[in-house]
Amino acid sequence: MVFTVFLRRELSLRFLSAVAFYLFAVSCTTASATRPSYHITPDSNWMNDPQRPFFLGNEWHMYYLYNADFNEANPSAGGGTEWYHVTSTDLVHWTRRGVAIEKYKPNQNGVYLGDIETGSAVIDTENTAGFGLNAVIALATQMADGIQQQSLFYSTDNGYTFTPFSGNPVMPSPNPGAKPDFRDPKVIWDGARSQWVMALGEGNRIGFYTSSNLKTWVYRSGFTPQDSGVDLGLLECPDLYQLDVDGDATKRTWVLAAGANGYRYNRTTGTAYWTGSWDGVQFTTANIFPQWMDSGPDFYATVSWSDPLLTGNQLYASRRAIGWMNNWEYANNLPYDGGWAGQLSMVRDIKLKTVGGAVTLVGMPISSYSTIFDTGTKVTGKTITTDPSTASLPAMAGGAYVIRTTVSKNAGDDGNEVRIRIKGDDTFSTTVGFDFVHAEAFLVRDNDGTATDGMPQTPKQAYDTIRTVSVPMEGNTVTLTVYVDWNSVEVFLNDGEAALSGLLYPNSGAGSIQMVSGSGRLTLDSFTYADAGS
Template sequence: GPATEQWRPAIHYTPARNWMNDPNGLIWHDGVYHLFYQYNPSASHWGNMSWGHATSSDLVHWKEQPVAMANNTREEIFSGSIVFDKRNTSGLAVNGKPALVAVYTSVFKEGSGHESGVQAQSLAYSTDNGRTWKAYAKNPVLTLRPESKNFRDPKVSWYAPGGYWLMTTVVADAHVVKIYKSSNLIDWEFLSDFGPAGVAGNGVLWEMPDLFPLPLDGDANRPMWVMLVNINPGSIAGGSGVQYFVGTFDGKTFNAENLPVQGADLSEHRWLDHGADYYAAGTFADAPDGRRVTIAWMSNWDYADRVPTSPWRGAMALPRDLALRTIDGVPRLVSTPAREYLALVNGVAASRWKALTVRSTTKPLDLANRTAPQDIDLVVEPYTAKRAGIVVAAAADGSRQTRVYYDTKAGTLTVDRTRSGDTDFSPKLSGRHIVYLPLNQGKIHLKVVLDKSSLEVFAADGRTVITDLVFPKAGDDRISLFAEDGEARFSDIAVRPVR
């Protein structure tokens, strides 16, 4: 189709052209964040799976790099991870230079000498900071034949207490995460299975697992373990999404705690994001200061191949810092935009309103610069209004708009993109994404990160996030506050155009 640069995100990563899905090989190395990703180097639909590559020193500004590992006659290169083998456990160091080792899923082709269509785990290594990669000579290093062909998405990490490598992978259609250990990244010993658990019904796939420790309530003496399991379809907002489990890990077995009862409503499960466009989330290895930074593909398999952008298709969500907090007696993940992003936007002059009252109407915010991206903070006190919130990316006559609001009676926060612009490309795009969230002393803080074709709503200091794609018509840039059937109060409003 014709180029749609008006929808090109300004503060989210996109490749210049062609198709992108999952983030892969997330690692901080020598002062640089590396983002590899599932990439089709020659078309803007899924296929020819390769690893694209981008780098950043601050998680905000990304530079696209040459394709790192290309689809070839033997294999497609599916998702995986990268570790820095600084002790040279693998023996893959070159001239004494320890290697970055990529552990990825090979999908073997006809004539490769392997059963075609089988997914197995392989290695590649780099000693030039991830620019060029060599396949390990004896790939694959791990298969699950004859038990399964759908065995993929290895995430490897160093398990310091035991002094060995850990790998989590999925048997996608069996709803199982398999956990392995290794001393050298080459020979893998099975440790345990996790799952089925949580959302694991018929037809649901488990993909892209990630197991990592996080201190509970900031207390380094109380590390809990978090297991991310990306699922598709069957997620909270329909289609693809990230469920997570919190529990203990003894070096062998992950034990999830506080699991909802079998057959519980989707809302009883724990979700990293409640929007429709946050998938294949993973976390960076070796991030400094013990940070746990996550990034995800900002799309949904329900309609990813129809997203109306050109000449690229696929964007990444904002990198986020993760923390684990006890909320209502249960440890939950809290997500905030990466602190580098916050530092950047906090340095931009804001249009501010200390307090505004809105009664049964929509009140446009008078902004000198309305062009996305905009970073919007506000506190909403729905008070006597039935619904109260903010409208973004709206047409002057309101006929197109995206609504973010609190529903007082239901006690829910909603993003409504039913009239958000171009919604026709898929019947599954239109819709509302709703999450139950109690007010705090009658109020709720929202941070809305609005880019050219997305919004991320961080609510109640990151205890809930809703990430949704939207495709507004050029010029639809009005931002308003509204209250329905009553009075709402808004305070501490700060709107910052992000350059």
């Protein structure tokens, strides 16, 4: 892979080509592109939605949707998913454990309810379900013949194997004839009211249910943005949790998140969220228009969780989060040619912070990732010119690395954009950067390589669309942290106040990084890059 990082964007009519005043290059060569090195991928076949991790037996347990019947030539054909189990002690290095909840298996009454789709698992510390103290209880959607229902599975060996509950489904479809969307149960313990709470995707709304035993559920209310004129299409993969705003326990706030379709608002699919209150029956927000956890094209089906080793107010200071790096607008049309398809994002540490006057979810990769990167090469106090020989840097080892750079538009600087170019070769590239005039970060990949070769027009357009996000500015400086992992990029602005995540398909390995201004002069305050090891 050849990677070139610029302070320059050349891929749309809006962004005119211009003279580059500052340029440096980092060169490396690799025989061929490969799977990501620090992102979770399946050993083979298809993966998508992550399932919320939990900590038990001194290790983290996570599941993801897996399709062993994946057809590389026709990804949309065949299969159905099941839950694949992975474990970790640091949320960075993961061990594959195999399928934990199998699809198309009869329950104890011999009834086939379908494949295993998204849901959530909880540790039943009080034995409310009757399967034993600390049993792992998973509730997941099963679908057969288009009918979506919720089933319960329990594990008494720390989540390695599960048994289907004989009373499945615990939540039958409310209208089997109409086959409505009725899926993705996210279950939490509402300690203030001593009840289990479920958030469930129900078409264009999120339904809320409560239970005392995880088996019998009572409908309480629904949250429907469309009732207020906000059309986000199908809502799925909901999440409900609490965080303290700016670390202040007196400002503890509920967050409701969901996978949503933002194309009516010049967005793609992504993770929308609202801040508000939960009274044990319904969720209420003062602003029905959502915010977005990540404005890139490939961050979906997000799950979040707290660290059970924390106590008191620490539990509400931050959470972890992870998402599926793909997009249903084109997921079935990407060039899967290595026998595997799909990856998860990096694990993020997320917080509620007041940014530009708005309470905002901010997030950065967890600190444990520092263990996989070398000490890095740092550039400071260096004059960067259009002559790359004045800013030569040692070669990188491969296509997995992190870039941290701070750029300013100081008095006398007449540049408008910083552009970082991730390059496949002299023809293909992806560009990320920041526009100082509009206070906006961007991801441009309509010329990234092989992604859209032979792709039909509609998914191609979705893939090629430039993705942007506003970044509230306090001063004239922006910090970009860019994680590149062979076929993906995750960009974080100003310590996670905004993010853009996307897949990449460079066609010839990682080669060089170039950074330029879109026009005129900008000040490079610092630049550091580090290769990923193991």
